Amino acid sequence: MMNRWRRTFFAASLILVSAGCTHKPGAVAALKPTGFGAALVESSGGKQIGPTGMVLAQPLVVQVNDEQGTAVTGALVEFSGPAGASFDPPSGLTDSSGQLSTNVALGGTAGRYQFAARTSTKAQKSVELKIEEIALGYQEQVGFQLDSKYCARCHDPESTPERVSNHDNLEVKPHPFTEGDTLNKMSDAELIAIIGHGGPALNKSALMPPYGYTLSKTEIEALIAYIRLISDPPYHASGMVYAQK
Ligand code: HEC
Numbered sequence: 001m002m003n004r005w006r007r008t009f010f011a012a013s014l015i016l017v018s019a020g021c022t023h024k025p026g027a028v029a030a031l032k033p034t035g036f037g038a039a040l041v042e043s044s045g046g047k048q049i050g051p052t053g054m055v056l057a058q059p060l061v062v063q064v065n066d067e068q069g070t071a072v073t074g075a076l077v078e079f080s081g082p083a084g085a086s087f088d089p090p091s092g093l094t095d096s097s098g099q100l101s102t103n104v105a106l107g108g109t110a111g112r113y114q115f116a117a118r119t120s121t122k123a124q125k126s127v128e129l130k131i132e133e134i135a136l137g138y139q140e141q142v143g144f145q146l147d148s149k150y151c152a153r154c155h156d157p158e159s160t161p162e163r164v165s166n167h168d169n170l171e172v173k174p175h176p177f178t179e180g181d182t183l184n185k186m187s188d189a190e191l192i193a194i195i196g197h198g199g200p201a202l203n204k205s206a207l208m209p210p211y212g213y214t215l216s217k218t219e220i221e222a223l224i225a226y227i228r229l230i231s232d233p234p235y236h237a238s239g240m241v242y243a244q245k
Pocket of ligand 1: 110152154155173
């Protein structure tokens, strides 16, 4: 499967989280590792998109492997991230399949969040894995909802239980809004033009319909804010929240 940003968040995770309050300091003391690995890999749960302040729909699962790539049981893994974000649990020992699962709550600031998972080798060398998730602010959430309602059926090649994708039936293929290689080259003015007036406004296919009568200026701006934030690689002007050291 392609490692694309996941738009799955409204399905399961409208649980408001009082970030930080779930764990008292000291509650995680004295986790003694019984195993040590050489590598840390992401099994699932990276590259998710969720609203600010919410728990992401999928847990983040990481795996510790030894030099031969075999899963290591009982290795200590610690998660860290920018202020305001939190993990439940923030650390733990890997299970019999070498994995540790944690629930990630995003902070209150919209932007791209870089998280880190760490384990250490038998020789006390630290091994780090970086994970990225995206928090949508209010404007981007409006954009996400408009995308789901009007755009995703053509622009998202993946079907969901609620919606069958029309993407593969189109003669000219639209890009998923995560495809920064294409969308980052378009200016805001070009996006406004093609969304408002349809493909022909930019000498593109009329299969891209005009939305100027359906959507307000504010709604088109919300769509653009959303498209800019989820783009991969990142759009240069989009907010970045760095993980703490
Ligand atoms: C009926 C299918 C369809 C729908 C619905 C649709 N589009 Fe498109 N869109 C297209 C097609 C096809 C293209 C490619 C045109 C071309 O390259 O000639 C396109 C192109 C675009 C582009 C240029 C980048 C690219 O993907 O090639 C943007 C931006 C865009 N659409 C935004 C939107 C937005 C925002 C919505 C929802 C408000 C939307 N589209 C809804 C079919 C659709």
